[in-house]
Amino acid sequence: QVHLVQSGAEVKKPGASVKVSCETFLYPFTSYSMHWVRQAPGQGLEWVGLINPDDGRTKYAPGLQDRVTVTSDASRFTVYLELRRLRSDDTAIYYCVRDLDGDDWWGPGTQVIVS
């Protein structure tokens, strides 16, 4: 069964950077895109970006594209989300989601607190 393991909670100061990882298990790593979706406390879902691990192509939400980078490491079956110049409104749960627009599978989420 597909399994996504995300890195642990992070507490960061405003202006700092954070890097969250999503390790994948039990499916062909390069066969599916990986998305990042975040949810601020009491708020809705917000798409952050995606990567195609097969060719490394990325897409980002327009409002975040100058601060976010999504990368992948096929040797570790892991996808990473880096968010820079953190602000208090970046406080959220960050989910990695395999193939959000297809055969989707959600990670458990990583809490990021900016304070």
Added chain:
Amino acid sequence: SYELTQPPSVSVSPGQTAMITCSGDVLARKYVRWFQQKPGQAPVLVIYKDRERPAGIPERFAGSSSGTTVTLTISGAQIEDEGDYYCLCATDKNVLFGGGTKVTIL
């Protein structure tokens, strides 16, 4: 830029029909997915391609589409259907979520 608009809340009594709309110009040419999210849990897909139901999703969940509006209908709503529902649409450049609809069964 594209946006998807949902009503903030919908309330129905158990056994009644709940209807949640998702509107946006892009929906005239792109499919929508619907996700259900319960407190403290990751979202779960309940409808894809506007009207297709994944395996394991009860038949009371149905989707429909007309022009720039898609609708999720829960027929004979159950207490366990309470939660937040989000529509999602993927375009060539972006992925959009609706603002979410809180469904209350009371």
